[in-house]
Amino acid sequence: MAIRVQLDRILLERRMSLTELADRVGVTLANLSILKTGKARAIRFTTLDALCRELNCQPGDLLTQTPGPQDPGSDEDPDGNAPGTT
Amino acid sequence: MRFPKTTSLGIRTPSLPRLNLVSISSVAGTACAVAFWVLAIGAVLIPSAVVALKVFGTPVVTAGTGDEAIVIPLPWAYVLLVAIAAFAYLATSALIFRLLIGIVATLRVGDPFHPQNVRRLHQIGAAFATVTLGVWAGQFLVARFVRGAMAAPSLFDLITPSFAVVIIVVIAEVFREGARLRRESELTI
Numbered sequence: 001m002a003i004r005v006q007l008d009r010i011l012l013e014r015r016m017s018l019t020e021l022a023d024r025v026g027v028t029l030a031n032l033s034i035l036k037t038g039k040a041r042a043i044r045f046t047t048l049d050a051l052c053r054e055l056n057c058q059p060g061d062l063l064t065q066t067p068g069p070q071d072p073g074s075d076e077d078p079d080g081n082a083p084g085t086t
Numbered sequence: 087m088r089f090p091k092t093t094s095l096g097i098r099t100p101s102l103p104r105l106n107l108v109s110i111s112s113v114a115g116t117a118c119a120v121a122f123w124v125l126a127i128g129a130v131l132i133p134s135a136v137v138a139l140k141v142f143g144t145p146v147v148t149a150g151t152g153d154e155a156i157v158i159p160l161p162w163a164y165v166l167l168v169a170i171a172a173f174a175y176l177a178t179s180a181l182i183f184r185l186l187i188g189i190v191a192t193l194r195v196g197d198p199f200h201p202q203n204v205r206r207l208h209q210i211g212a213a214f215a216t217v218t219l220g221v222w223a224g225q226f227l228v229a230r231f232v233r234g235a236m237a238a239p240s241l242f243d244l245i246t247p248s249f250a251v252v253i254i255v256v257i258a259e260v261f262r263e264g265a266r267l268r269r270e271s272e273l274t275i
Contacts, residue, residue, distance in 0.1 A: 031275045041273040 004064045005043075007036045010055050025050040115190040122183035129176035133169035140165040171224050178217045185210050199264030207258035211251050218247040 011018065018036065022029045027047060034040050048059055055062070144159065185206040192200045222239050229238035 027275060034273060035275045039273065040275050041270050043275050047275050 002066050002068060004038060004066055005035050005040070006062055006064060007032075007051075010057055010061060014055055016055070021051075021054060024054045111190055111193045115187060115194065118183045118186045118190060122180050122187060125176050125180035125183060129173050129180055132176065133173040136165060136169045136172065171220070174220060175217060178213050178220075182210050182213050182217075185213075197268075199261055199268045201262075201265045204258050204262045204265060207254055207261055211254035211258065214247070214254065215251045218244065218251075 007018075007021075011021065018032055019029055022032045025032070025047070027035075027050075031040075035043065048062070051062060052059055140160065140162065188206050189198070189203050192198050192203055222244060225236060225239040228235050
């Protein structure tokens with residue numbers, strides 16, 4: 001996945017633990033770990049809104065896009081289109 | 087526009103219970119479990135009974151018709167063939183219901199699009215195809231070597247079971263896509 005979640009850096013800056021953030025946002029620690037390690041495939045706007053609210057940041061601070069080859073197991077077809085899109 | 091109320095004649099019919107998914111899965115699970123045990127026990131008892139009949143009884147077969155008919159003891163080869171065929175048919179049918187029980191169990195917990203169900207459906211399709219081909223081949227052999235026992239089966243008899251196997255395979259692929267979407271949903275935070 002080319003989209004990276006910069007949760008580690010922001011948690012360090014805010015001096016907050018993952019557990020505390022999970023309690024504040026209302027997401028399980030397991031799911032937040034999935035997000036932190038880059039294994040998540042999608043994030044809901046409500047979750048993103050809650051994270052930005054609790055971390056006092058913008059979505060652009062949390063999410064960065066790194067150009068490069070797609071990870072294996074991507075859902076895109078060989079032409080780079082997501083399933084169901086043109 | 088208001089329609090006039092029709093009289094009810096004072097008759098109150100009992101309302102039928104609405105079947106929800108849990109009820110259907112419970113009934114299906116129970117039916118599959120009963121079928122599985124009946125077939126599994128039959129797969130053991132029936133071949134054993136056939137062999138026991140040969141060992142302790144005197145099963146015979148009539149060869150020819152009319153005045154030329156002769157009665158000969160049933161050969162061991164026929165007995166074993168019948169026993170093996172009965173066991174294969176009943177055991178494979180029991181396997182199909184065992185796999186269905188697994189699928190219904192995932193349905194009961196509300197997680198039917200499990201990757202294991204894809205494998206189970208493919209196995210059901212393979213078992214169904216095996217049973218169908220085995221029965222057809224058995225009927226063909228009996229018709230070929232035991233004159234007058236039964237008419238030879240036609241290839242057209244395989245058309246409808248082939249449709250069933252194709253449908254099962256398609257449903258298995260639908261479940262594969264469902265499992266992928268389920269995984270996507272799990273990884274959506």
